[in-house]
Amino acid sequence: MKKITTPLVSGVLLLVLFGYFAYKSLSYPYIAFGRPGAGFFPFWLCIFILALTIIYIYEAFKEADIDILPKGKELRDILYVFGAMLLFVILADFTGFNVASTLFLAMLFFHGGYKWYTSIAMGAAISICLFALFALTLGVALPVNDFGF
Amino acid sequence: MEEAINSLGHLMEGFVIAGSGMNLLFCFIGVTIGMLVGVLPGIGPVAGTALLIPITYNLEPTTAIIMLSGIFYGCMYGGTITSVLINVPGEAASVITCIEGNQLAKQGRAGVALGVAGIGSFFGGIMAILALIFVGPPLARFALQFGPPEYFALMIFGLIMLNALVGKSLLKGMIATGIGLFLAMVGQEPVSGVVRFHFGFAELIDGFDFVVIAMGLFGISEILGSIGQDMSQMKNQGKISGFFPRREEWGVTIKSIFRGTGIGMFLGLIPGASAVIASIISYSVEQKVAKDPSRFGKGAIEGIAGPETANNAHAGAAMIPLFTLGIPSSATVALLLGAFIMHGLTPGPALFQKNPEFVWGVIASMFIGNIILLIFNLPMANLWAKVVLVPYRLLYPTILIITMIGAYSITNSLWDVIVMLAFGIIGYVMKKLEFPLAAITLSFVLGNQIELTFLQSLSASQNGLLIFFTRPISGIVMAACFAMLAFSLYTRMKKHYYIAESED
Numbered sequence: 001m002k003k004i005t006t007p008l009v010s011g012v013l014l015l016v017l018f019g020y021f022a023y024k025s026l027s028y029p030y031i032a033f034g035r036p037g038a039g040f041f042p043f044w045l046c047i048f049i050l051a052l053t054i055i056y057i058y059e060a061f062k063e064a065d066i067d068i069l070p071k072g073k074e075l076r077d078i079l080y081v082f083g084a085m086l087l088f089v090i091l092a093d094f095t096g097f098n099v100a101s102t103l104f105l106a107m108l109f110f111h112g113g114y115k116w117y118t119s120i121a122m123g124a125a126i127s128i129c130l131f132a133l134f135a136l137t138l139g140v141a142l143p144v145n146d147f148g149f
Numbered sequence: 150m151e152e153a154i155n156s157l158g159h160l161m162e163g164f165v166i167a168g169s170g171m172n173l174l175f176c177f178i179g180v181t182i183g184m185l186v187g188v189l190p191g192i193g194p195v196a197g198t199a200l201l202i203p204i205t206y207n208l209e210p211t212t213a214i215i216m217l218s219g220i221f222y223g224c225m226y227g228g229t230i231t232s233v234l235i236n237v238p239g240e241a242a243s244v245i246t247c248i249e250g251n252q253l254a255k256q257g258r259a260g261v262a263l264g265v266a267g268i269g270s271f272f273g274g275i276m277a278i279l280a281l282i283f284v285g286p287p288l289a290r291f292a293l294q295f296g297p298p299e300y301f302a303l304m305i306f307g308l309i310m311l312n313a314l315v316g317k318s319l320l321k322g323m324i325a326t327g328i329g330l331f332l333a334m335v336g337q338e339p340v341s342g343v344v345r346f347h348f349g350f351a352e353l354i355d356g357f358d359f360v361v362i363a364m365g366l367f368g369i370s371e372i373l374g375s376i377g378q379d380m381s382q383m384k385n386q387g388k389i390s391g392f393f394p395r396r397e398e399w400g401v402t403i404k405s406i407f408r409g410t411g412i413g414m415f416l417g418l419i420p421g422a423s424a425v426i427a428s429i430i431s432y433s434v435e436q437k438v439a440k441d442p443s444r445f446g447k448g449a450i451e452g453i454a455g456p457e458t459a460n461n462a463h464a465g466a467a468m469i470p471l472f473t474l475g476i477p478s479s480a481t482v483a484l485l486l487g488a489f490i491m492h493g494l495t496p497g498p499a500l501f502q503k504n505p506e507f508v509w510g511v512i513a514s515m516f517i518g519n520i521i522l523l524i525f526n527l528p529m530a531n532l533w534a535k536v537v538l539v540p541y542r543l544l545y546p547t548i549l550i551i552t553m554i555g556a557y558s559i560t561n562s563l564w565d566v567i568v569m570l571a572f573g574i575i576g577y578v579m580k581k582l583e584f585p586l587a588a589i590t591l592s593f594v595l596g597n598q599i600e601l602t603f604l605q606s607l608s609a610s611q612n613g614l615l616i617f618f619t620r621p622i623s624g625i626v627m628a629a630c631f632a633m634l635a636f637s638l639y640t641r642m643k644k645h646y647y648i649a650e651s652e653d
Contacts, residue, residue, distance in 0.1 A: 042345060042346075056324060
């Protein structure tokens with residue numbers, strides 16, 4: 001039996017996804033007032049993508065596997081960075097930009113090999129500078145906490 | 150002749166606009182940021198430009214576009230420095246410069262490499278701007294004859310060119326294009342107002358924001374991809390001095406600069422043909438015409454002069470289809486198109502008539518920007534070299550937080566940050582699977598226009614899809630599309646056949 005390769009899995013996922021979108025397109029008007037409606041173009045676009053995906057899946061059977069998933073340290077690094085970004089998103093509205101950003105930067109600097117106090121100091125300094133630049137100078141309404149920062 | 154004089158008159162007015170305090174300041178800021186983006190590996194021109202777009206919301210449209218354009222061609226200059234000094238291309242179009250530039254640096258001639266690249270880039274950039282001045286208005290007038298079928302055909306041509314010329318797989322390129330077009334369908338349909346594919350999320354009623362997608366696909370995915378790599382291989386190449394080639398090298402250098410200008414300008418006019426292609430073709434041409442091709446790969450000066458000139462000439466010439474037809478030639482130019490629309494400007498043939506002060510102001514600022522960059526590139530090369538030495542572990546967290554600020558500032562909502570992170574993961578996976586991300590971005594930006602012109606054409610047509618082939622201009626363009634597709638398929642099948650034969 002042929003090995004299940006990453007391109008094959010991605011092809012099947014695309015097939016399922018765009019098959020669903022093609023079905024969903026039919027819930028919008030196909031023809032409206034004698035002209036192509038809102039569902040016309042997306043439906044045929046999805047059919048086009050499905051046709052290409054079928055060829056892609058066929059090609060995937062002949063191709064060698066592509067190693068897309070990072071492993072070991074690389075995977076841990078990526079998960080750590082992504083986790084830090086998610087933490088920022090979760091905290092920003094509650095703690096305000098400065099605290100969330102300081103924590104985010106400190107985590108990444110610490111992960112990069114700096115001491116914890118250096119990481120916090122650098123994180124705080126950069127956060128304050130960015131807040132001053134974006135919020136105070138450029139007028140970007142960054143999230144703030146109850147204390148106003 | 151009269152037209153040329155009119156254009157020069159408009160250009161003088163443009164200099165008055167571009168030379169005003171705010172516009173000059175933001176031109177300077179734009180080219181500086183562009184140089185920085187070009188110099189720093191880990192953030193490319195697409196992500197760099199996308200990052201700055203939200204910040205331009207409060208600026209006047211002319212000022213905003215002046216700054217963003219500065220970033221665009223500034224990147225081309227900046228990418229050269231890392232290519233020469235540390236053999237890492239700061240951006241994709243500088244890949245070729247690594248081959249010869251770094252070799253020259255190892256021979257103690259980094260200054261010559263940077264100098265030749267700087268002079269060539271300046272010349273190519275200025276020539277392209279002159280082409281914009283003299284070709285732009287007549288082309289815009291010609292384009293006023295275009296209707297929906299012509300625009301549709303041109304946009305499809307641009308997408309096919311991009312897939313045919315860039316990327317390893319035409320199939321993956323077409324799938325990526327389809328995905329980008331589909332993403333543009335999310336949200337309210339412009340004609341009927343029907344909200345499509347929002348799956349209950351109110352935030353998706355207006356669809357995805359192109360800046361968020363670009364920052365995620367290019368910025369976040371690029372950084373995620375480089376986290377595990379050792380970016381600390383920067384070696385100090387020593388003090389840079391002596392920016393000019395030897396006397397016996399001037400002849401060869403000047404000829405390659407002229408050739409690079411022609412190649413870059415021609416390809417810049419073609420929607421879909423990016424700066425990377427311009428520099429690759431220029432390098433190939435230089436190898437073919439060289440008296441001693443064996444010098445290539447060992448520090449051949451024309452191997453830098455030609456490609457660097459080509460990629461900057463391309464950057465200037467790419468503004469021509471953008472301004473006159475509203476069709477971008479690459480992902481970065483697509484972002485400029487998005488910025489135009491965001492500031493209430495519709496790029497296209499009417500832009501020269503309706504907003505001449507904007508058009509000529511931006512064109513004049515490109516002259517000024519190229520002069521600023523020449524000054525930056527040469528005497529300040531040592532300073533830029535030091536920027537390159539900033540440890541990546543210090544740099545990438547700062548870039549990430551700035552990226553998240555940029556995404557947040559679009560609608561002051563963390564929703565856009567979440568969407569950007571999601572596209573970051575999608576971009577990372579698609580890169581690993583070798584799907585071209587530029588195809589997604591370009592097709593996304595053009596998606597609504599493609600759908601609108603397609604539906605308008607069908608509505609007006611008595612013969613269904615034949616309208617695209619029966620009108621002369623769209624017929625020629627569609628024929629070119631099929632020819633390009635057929636040629637691309639043929640060359641790829643031939644390549645597969647030869648590989649299969651050699652393996653037997």
